[in-house]
Amino acid sequence: MNVYALLRPLIFRLSPETAHHGVITLLRLGGSSPLTRAMLRAWFKPQVQGPPVRVMGLSFCNPLGLAAGFDKDGLAWRGLACLGFGHLELGTVTPRPQPGNPTPRVFRLVEDQAIINRMGFPSRGADFLARQLRGKRPADVVIGVNIGKNRQTPLEEAAQDYLYLFQVFAPWCDYLAINVSSPNTPGLRQLQQRQMLEALLRPLAEARDDQAPHLGRRIPLVVKIAPDLDDEALDAALEAILGCGMDGVIVSNTTIRRDGLRSPLAGETGGLSGLPLNDLNTNMIRKVVKRTGGKLPVIASGGVMGPHQAQEKLDAGAVLVQLYSGLIYAGPGLVKRILEYGLRVT
Template sequence: MSELYRVMRPWIFRLQPEQAHALTIALLRLGGGNPVGRWLLNAWFSSGRDDLQVHALGLTFRNPLGMAAGYDKDGLGWRGLACLGFGHIELGTVTLRPQPGNPPPRVFRLVEDEAVINRMGFPSRGAEFLARRLRPGRNDGLVLGVNIGKNKTTPLEEAVGEYLALFERFAPLADYLAVNISSPNTPNLRVLQGRDWLEGLLTPLAAKRESLAQLSGRRVPLLVKLAPDLSESELEEALEALMRCGMDGVILTNTTINREGLRSALAGETGGLSGTPLAAKSLAMVERAVRLVGDRLVVVASGGVMTPADAQARLDAGATLVQLYTGLIYAGPALVRDTLRVLRPGNGKE
């Protein structure tokens, strides 16, 4: 944690979590929205590293560190986020139609546990709003992904249609797409992780991708984000389904509903838990997935990455890319720079 953030954090933590989040998005939007702001941010947060390139998913990432989905849901602050040094940023989760998400309060800091519980429920301004925030043919060296999810009111039986519509809308605008079927905050969404439901969703998505690729000449990488609460057999079945359906990667993991070992008085709040308590479980799933899939899927580690050592541990376990979120809340934006400065090069793979 930088000394500046050490001083600022108590004041930031006096704000409600969603207030603090809205403020940081506004600052990132302001700083990233003009050349002077971008220059200042780049100068302040530069790691000085140019030897961390990763080649994966048919893309070139300038480094393996990314911003996880959930932070910039509507694409408001990604240009500022890019100046912090990330190699990729995952926007969303975006839903086809606008929806408010669950009623507040819906985000809770568990300071004693270095954790966060959220039950946001995919608040989204909708696909058309996010699409307007992007542009085709970017040439800024940043890999930009879009995380897609179904609307809360959409029955599971109709979810495939929404995911197909979202894929078609964002395939021309994103470098890759991530299918979110693992949030605990949308009723019954995690049912889609079951083998039959999963193949029923991913098979038409893969077919849609191939048909669009024939028209555009570009095959958009598809990844799937899974929950940390899957059993070993459920994880194995899900990974087998991903490979059978021709997916390119898996993101491990989303937030957990487990509350074991928490000390905070807020531990009983419903929602998904992220942060330090998730670290060991998420790392174990990465290790197991790497053993199961080998080079057939790109493994992206997300969950419990709170320090530079956490990021390196996931790369050492075989992950190709690593994503941050809750770590930034507790360590501040300099966590990106500090992590990049100590990462060992050579973790990328095709």
């Protein structure tokens, strides 16, 4: 019996943010003790494990991960780690606390199985998230941290924010995701332009290489790009990403497009995620793989609502697949369902 399917009508009566805060609270409680973690693991343990993935010098027990944005402040990651994910990406986190954009700022487009958000990086700040990451960690879950600049930081000073975040989180995570593609922070997407992107990524690459001997490991850096880049802008961004020695790319953030939507909420501003993003995302994965000759590992994030979309991303050339909106519509058992489908990696 699908308990979430029974509960979803009640959950959807709540505002999206209220419902999300409730889920975070429950997962935080679920991850707070060995007993509750064991219960969660027993409930959500898939009958099919894997397939394992080795990429960027990291070992993932399976290709499925949680996309950034779900657990921005690291409150619930210990509970989330019990749902079957191979990796969790926390954040987006900013150096200093900031409230994000005014509410309401999240909208369910139920007719389209989609979400529009204009959150704007609400964050309790780097120090808060770093505290949540301390202590014993489960051995079978890779932890990434998605980093972004504060809203008030000028673009020409953005590198300092990202460098600060690198220094804070390099000791506490397995990889860092550089977010330059959210549509909800004014001007942020300009950082995807080649000259600005190189000016941002080069110091981060130097910091990664300088810190490796002290940390005893090399922290992979991946860049999260927008799905709305045209071919010329995509080529320029990929040249910068490759030229600066990044370890991977996340394809993609949310989209500002509204093609073919039926919901009366389609006109809300912000980034669109969910099923309508799927085809755009898969096509972009294929473009990135083709343009880079497969030299740049691709993490797929966009439109995965079930097993078939997850496999589609892997078939397109992605090495890992992330979920977010699919969890809202299908519930926490989605990870188990996708893994039991039997994913194939090339």
